[in-house]
Amino acid sequence: MTEHTKIDEPEEPMLNGVRAWLRMLYLGTSARAIRFQITMAIIDVAIIIFFLAGPYLAEGHTYLIIDYAIAALIAFELAARALIASSLRRWLTRPMTWVDVAILATLLFPAQFSNFAFLRASRIWSLGQSKVFTLLIKRAGYAVWEDVIRACINFVTFLFLVTGFVYTAFFYHQAAGVVGFVDALYFTVATITTTGFGDITLPGTLGKLTSIITMIFGISLFVRLAQAIVRPHKVVFPCPQCGLQRHDADAVHCKACGHVLNIPDEGS
DSSP: OHHHHHHHTTHHHHHHHHHHHHHHHHHOOSHHHHHHHHHHHHHHHHHHHHHHHHHHHTTSHHHHHHHHHHHHHHHHHHHHHHHHOSOHHHHHTOHHHHHHHHHHHHHHOTTTSOOOGGGGHHHHHHHHTSHHHHHHHHHTTOGGGHHHHHHHHHHHHHHHHHHHHHIIIIITTTSTTHHHHHHHHHHHHHHHTTOOOOSSOOOHHHHHHHHHHHHHHHHHHHHHHHHHHHSOOEEEOOOTTTOOOEEETTOSBOTTTOOBOOOOOOOO
C-alpha cells in the first residue's frame, strides 16, 4: 500500500504542471499565449480551406493523410480543453465541445459521413468573443472599432456556417468544389438580404426550413452590423451607481442615474 502511494505521488504534480501550462496557452494573455491562440485560429482557417478543397483531393492518398492529421489535432484540443476545464460537467455542456466531437467523427469516418468541417468557423466566432481579441484590438489602436469588428465577425461566421450547411446538404453531391460553394454562398446572401431572385432554391421541407432560419437570424445580424457602423462610438465603463455599461466617450454623468463618472481618457 505504501509503495503504491509512492508510485502515484509524482503523477499528480506532473498532471498539475501540464494543466497549468495548457491554461497559460489557451486562457493567458502573455505574448506566448497570444501567439499560440493566433496560430490555432490560423489552423482553423486552414481547415476551412481544406473543407473547400476536399472534392479535389478526395481521390488521392494526400487527402486521407491531411484528414487524419486534422482529426489528431482536434482530438488533442478536445483533450486539452477537458483537462483545463474547471468542471468536466461544464465542459460537456459547452456547445463547442459537441461541435468539435461532430467534426472529429466526420474526419475519422470520411466515407460514412459528410464533411462538416465548415463548423470550425464557429471557432473564429469564439475567438472574437475572447478577452485576447479585445486585448489585440486595443494594442493595435482600433478600440474605437471593436464593436464593428465584432459584429463583422458574427455576421461573417453566420454567413459561412449557413453557406457550409447549404453546400453540404444540397450542393455537395451535385456541384462539389468551388462552383457548388459559390452557388450556396449566392443563395445564402440572397436569402439574408431578402432579395429573393428565385434562380436558386432549396428543395423539400428541409430547404424551406433552412431558408426561414437564414432569413430570421441573418437579417437580425445584418441590422446589428449596420447599427454598429452608424451609431456613435461609446465606451464600456460600468457606472458604480446603477451599472449602466455603455456611455459616450466624453460623458461626465451617467445618463441613467446622474452619477459622476471617471472614465479613463488617454487624451488626444
